């Protein structure tokens with residue numbers, strides 16, 4: 001057995017490489033100038049990597065602000081001891097206002113009703129409610145329409161309980177920075193910021209670039225970049241990979257919990273979607289399944305690493321377990337695995353590597369979704 005830190009109660013875990021996380025964070029920090037900020041996006045439990053520990057590493061490596069998707073994610077970050085500003089990337093229900101103020105979480109704002117209620121409550125508590133305005137420049141997800149931002153500020157700015165700390169938009173196609181769609185969003189955002197300034201409004205911290213934008217379109221960095229996926233060492237597209245190399249942070253490991261040699265023709269797993277062929281096959285069970293984020297569509301279509309080599313996953317992936325085959329080959333006539341042997345579902349083992357990108361491609365999705373999935377139930381081990 002390799003000596004690895006691992007959880008005492010389960011032979012499957014997510015290994016989080018804090019050194020890689022630190023270096024990736026520094027790489028993003030070095031993309032911006034000394035007067036610009038790095039906002040680390042840690043929504044969805046830091047893309048499945050565990051927000052409390054990741055935020056500490058990012059803070060030490062140069063983060064200036066954190067962004068979350070839900071109010072409770074912001075609360076978790078505060079309860080983990082984070083003191084940096086926290087930006088909520090959505091406008092929550094008005095019922096969340098007391099929590100925002102109590103935990104010092106800045107909401108994104110785009111409706112006058114929410115702004116008003118937030119300002120009223122803040123003023124009643126003798127506080128000032130900081131917020132960022134979200135501008136819709138073409139993604140059509142959230143935000144004040146780009147032509148209505150000045151009017152929006154006019155309608156809320158007089159409120160003594162409100163303070164605009166920032167103005168931002170989000171890009172739909174930042175992976176194609178030369179494309180017409182992206183150029184149009186950039187133009188609309190730049191014009192909206194100019195219009196605010198001309199009308200005498202201070203936009204606060206101006207920001208729009210996500211990971212691909214930060215890497216591929218530095219002209220749009222403004223006062224802050226909002227990096228997410230890249231911090232975790234995952235590339236949002238092929239183009240960014242050649243500009244900014246990053247180190248994957250998450251590996252997924254498991255140990256064999258059972259082995260057997262079923263006779264030729266016997267099935268493996270629910271529905272017997274795999275049957276043992278003529279050759280002798282050692283069926284090994286790993287205690288990780290689709291409830292741990294290993295997509296069931298990968299059944300019979302993925303490999304895992306064992307002693308630096310690829311072996312096939314066989315049979316339908318179950319909720320909490322899956323099976324792999326250690327087959328005899330002419331090269332390895334007696335390659336046997338034993339209970340307790342280490343296997344790698346994602347990550348490196350010797351010279352071999354399985355990436356989240358490879359798995360994402362095989363199931364027709366993106367690395368973002370797989371990282372979030374693996375974060376949901378597996379224990380995280382920080383190395």
Ligand SMILES: *Cc1c(COP(=O)(O)O)cnc(C)c1O
Nearest residue numbers: 041089170210211226227228229
């Ligand atoms: C998720 C998100 C980001 C981060 O995007 P990445 O592609 O992971 O860098 C930035 N801004 C907003 C508004 C987001 O929702």
